[in-house]
Amino acid sequence: MAESSSPGAGATSEPTGTQGCQIIVDMLIEQGVEVMFGYLGGVVLPLFDKLYDAPIRFIIPRHEQGGCHMADAYARASGKVGVVVATSGPGATNLVTGLATAMMDSIPIVAFTGQVRTELIGNDAFQEADTTGITRPVTKHNVIVKDVNELAQTIREAFYIASSGRPGPVLIDIPVDVQIKRAVVPPPTKIKMPGYHIRTKGHSRQISMAAKAINESQRPVLYVGGGVILSGASEELRKLALKANVPVTTTLLGLGSYDQSRAESLDMLGMHGTAYANYAVQESDLMIAIGARFEDRVTGKIKDFASKAKVIHVDIDPASISKNVRADIPVVGDAKQILVELTEAVEHRDRTEWFEKIGEWKSKFPVTYDREANTIKPQYVIEELYRQTEGNATIVTGVGQHQMWAAQFYRYDRPRQFITSGGLGTMGFGLPAAIGAQIALPDQVVIDIDGDSSFNMTLTELSTAVMYDLPVKICLLNNGYMGMVRQWQELFYGKRYSQSSLKNPDFATVAKALGAVGIKVEKKKDVPKALGKMLAETRPCLVDFHIDREENVWPMVAAGKAIHEMDGLDIFESMA
Amino acid sequence: MKHIISALVQNKPGVLAHTAGMFAARAFNIDSLAVGRTDDPSLSRMTIVVIGDDRVVEQVRKQLAKIVSVVKVQDFVGQDVVARDLMLISIAAPPDKRPEILALIEMFNAKVVDTTPKSVMVEVCGPESKIEAFMDSCRPYGIKSVVRTGTVAMARQGGSQQNSNS
Ligand SMILES: Cc1ncc(C[n+]2csc(CCOP(=O)(O)OP(=O)(O)O)c2C)c(N)n1
Numbered sequence: 001m002a003e004s005s006s007p008g009a010g011a012t013s014e015p016t017g018t019q020g021c022q023i024i025v026d027m028l029i030e031q032g033v034e035v036m037f038g039y040l041g042g043v044v045l046p047l048f049d050k051l052y053d054a055p056i057r058f059i060i061p062r063h064e065q066g067g068c069h070m071a072d073a074y075a076r077a078s079g080k081v082g083v084v085v086a087t088s089g090p091g092a093t094n095l096v097t098g099l100a101t102a103m104m105d106s107i108p109i110v111a112f113t114g115q116v117r118t119e120l121i122g123n124d125a126f127q128e129a130d131t132t133g134i135t136r137p138v139t140k141h142n143v144i145v146k147d148v149n150e151l152a153q154t155i156r157e158a159f160y161i162a163s164s165g166r167p168g169p170v171l172i173d174i175p176v177d178v179q180i181k182r183a184v185v186p187p188p189t190k191i192k193m194p195g196y197h198i199r200t201k202g203h204s205r206q207i208s209m210a211a212k213a214i215n216e217s218q219r220p221v222l223y224v225g226g227g228v229i230l231s232g233a234s235e236e237l238r239k240l241a242l243k244a245n246v247p248v249t250t251t252l253l254g255l256g257s258y259d260q261s262r263a264e265s266l267d268m269l270g271m272h273g274t275a276y277a278n279y280a281v282q283e284s285d286l287m288i289a290i291g292a293r294f295e296d297r298v299t300g301k302i303k304d305f306a307s308k309a310k311v312i313h314v315d316i317d318p319a320s321i322s323k324n325v326r327a328d329i330p331v332v333g334d335a336k337q338i339l340v341e342l343t344e345a346v347e348h349r350d351r352t353e354w355f356e357k358i359g360e361w362k363s364k365f366p367v368t369y370d371r372e373a374n375t376i377k378p379q380y381v382i383e384e385l386y387r388q389t390e391g392n393a394t395i396v397t398g399v400g401q402h403q404m405w406a407a408q409f410y411r412y413d414r415p416r417q418f419i420t421s422g423g424l425g426t427m428g429f430g431l432p433a434a435i436g437a438q439i440a441l442p443d444q445v446v447i448d449i450d451g452d453s454s455f456n457m458t459l460t461e462l463s464t465a466v467m468y469d470l471p472v473k474i475c476l477l478n479n480g481y482m483g484m485v486r487q488w489q490e491l492f493y494g495k496r497y498s499q500s501s502l503k504n505p506d507f508a509t510v511a512k513a514l515g516a517v518g519i520k521v522e523k524k525k526d527v528p529k530a531l532g533k534m535l536a537e538t539r540p541c542l543v544d545f546h547i548d549r550e551e552n553v554w555p556m557v558a559a560g561k562a563i564h565e566m567d568g569l570d571i572f573e574s575m576a
Numbered sequence: 577m578k579h580i581i582s583a584l585v586q587n588k589p590g591v592l593a594h595t596a597g598m599f600a601a602r603a604f605n606i607d608s609l610a611v612g613r614t615d616d617p618s619l620s621r622m623t624i625v626v627i628g629d630d631r632v633v634e635q636v637r638k639q640l641a642k643i644v645s646v647v648k649v650q651d652f653v654g655q656d657v658v659a660r661d662l663m664l665i666s667i668a669a670p671p672d673k674r675p676e677i678l679a680l681i682e683m684f685n686a687k688v689v690d691t692t693p694k695s696v697m698v699e700v701c702g703p704e705s706k707i708e709a710f711m712d713s714c715r716p717y718g719i720k721s722v723v724r725t726g727t728v729a730m731a732r733q734g735g736s737q738q739n740s741n742s
């Protein structure tokens with residue numbers, strides 16, 4: 001009976017209940033899923049047959065990796081769970097990079113993979129892969145469902161696990177025969193799993209200790225990560241910063257959690273952070289870390305990171321606390337609730353001296369570049385983009401120098417405005433992520449600021465944007481190099497640019513061939529007009545900016561250095 | 577320092593792989609790992625001996641607790657526990673050495689479970705130090721083969737539970 005994947009196949013022997021493939025669709029609807037991404041294959045045909053009639057919008061990428069990044073960015077842009085489907089074997093393995101990307105940045109995804117028939121598992125059947133084995137380290141949780149009676153509850157639990165606590169991707173592997181068999185679906189109940197408990201409420205004694213430390217601090221800094229965005233706690237963060245009178249710096253993933261146009265914003269810290277953020281951290285007597293995890297790109301040489309400071313660490317994941325830097329006052333729980341309680345408990349303090357010091361650093365070391373150059377400076381393109389979009393666009397990036405420039409030169413004032421692969425640093429994330437974000441935000445301007453090499457990895461998804469008529473915009477900062485790699489080779493390998501330049505296609509022509517609009521810009525004076533055209537365009541549009549090829553990202557903290565030991569500040573001073 | 581960590585896990589396929597994979601991925605140094613069913617058929621108990629400083633062991637405990645199918649994790653450090661290891665050891669035992677070996681076995685409260693003309697198989701149970709001491713004492717005669725279960729442990733009744741964490 002399981003020979004055929006036709007939807008009716010299991011019906012004669014098991015006449016009661018709902019088929020597994022229909023249960024999946026019913027559960028998706030029960031979970032409120034409106035859009036999903038994915039790709040077909042033999043062992044997911046029963047599911048796709050049911051999706052044919054389902055009230056769920058379906059987006060087919062050109063590659064499962066693209067589909068997974070789309071689901072990921074859909075989740076990042078909307079705050080909902082992203083859903084992706086793939087077939088067994090190669091379909092499932094193509095998801096791995098996307099799952100790992102979501103895992104590192106704590107993004108909620110539920111991935112469904114088809115699996116070969118239960119009785120063939122372990123036999124090296126056609127398109128068989130040990131999907132749960134392969135994806136275990138890149139998912140928050142995964143499970144193979146071998147009994148159709150467990151399918152519905154497993155899906156409910158998957159959505160709960162993906163979206164609660166510290167979010168993350170969850171994968172459910174479903175053999176084709178389980179999709180065909182029938183079961184009676186129990187009504188939804190409150191989910192209880194013996195091994196899954198989340199502490200959302202912070203310990204009140206810890207919170208009052210934290211408040212006391214803030215009140216006593218002379219030079220505090222709020223160090224904010226993506227956790228604040230995931231928790232939806234930007235407003236609460238703003239209230240705490242203003243009431244307690246504390247400056248705020250964010251990680252790459254934290255950008256947008258705090259309005260960068262405000263005076264107390266120190267912008268981003270870390271390897272390519274601002275000098276004023278890094279100096280403030282190094283001089284601070286109290287670090288208030290919220291939803292951040294002291295990653296090495298942030299801390300530089302860990303021993304010398306904020307060495308004068310006491311550390312308060314608020315995080316929903318107990319395992320993040322004291323992993324890299326020992327917390328003096330750990331508070332486990334949801335950032336939003338804890339920020340509310342902290343704000344109630346803190347008192348306003350005059351910190352004129354501290355803010356004056358920060359003001360000095362800010363005026364002495366602004367992030368800048370050579371505005372007089374005749375070449376197209378990437379920073380100029382982004383500043384001009386910022387001006388023309390009035391700072392309102394949702395920005396998505398690839399990985400490399402352009403990603404850092406997008407972090408430094410566009411300014412973010414709302415959460416979920418900046419979408420980037422921070423933890424894994426996945427080149428090729430940009431375009432599919434822009435598509436996922438655009439689907440979540442149909443009325444907003446979504447722009448992929450991408451690098452030529454990153455874009456090359458997934459540019460096939462331009463066809464997807466065309467097929468679904470999505471007005472995504474690609475602002476390609478084309479230096480003809482794997483620029484970030486070239487920068488490291490310049491600085492640390494004596495300018496030996498081993499294998500770091502590619503022969504690129506003419507991207508504007510490629511865009512046109514795929515049905516999008518393509519514009520090539522080689523002169524500085526053409527930048528504003530090209531951007532204007534791009535922004536006015538309702539079709540997918542790519543602008544290929546031939547930028548200054550050897551521009552570097554400054555400032556920079558070299559590997560192994562403490563974060564106040566920045567290179568490139570002299571360059572800023574000479575231009576100030 | 578050595579820590580004995582006890583984890584109650586759901587008796588489901590993949591749990592052992594998940595746990596072992598986490599240890600490998602995070603480069604934790606595992607001395608031994610013993611798994612067995614409990615009185616509740618839906619739960620198994622893993623006893624893990626980890627070597628590391630307090631920070632590493634704290635991470636092990638937290639990362640274990642984070643695995644969805646892990647129900648409860650306890651670090652027995654600082655607690656009054658009974659810890660036992662079981663070893664089967666086969667020792668070369670020619671007739672002229674046999675009396676000596678049997679005396680040794682008796683001294684350690686061990687048990688002969690099989691004999692051949694050339695060797696004896698012995699079962700030893702006890703704290704790890706005893707097992708190690710017995711093995712050392714057997715070395716001069718020639719150890720043919722060793723099998724050990726790895727440590728299992730239980731806190732004594734009334735022992736402090738302050739390190740428990742679910
Ligand atoms: C999938 C993947 N492979 C390799 C890398 C290593 N890497 C980081 S940045 C970079 C170069 C990126 O070049 P490009 O996209 O052109 O951006 P640019 O730095 O030039 O702005 C490489 C190869 C990566 N991050 N991701």
Ligand SMILES: [Mg+2]
Nearest residue numbers: 451452481483
């Ligand atoms: Mg490049």
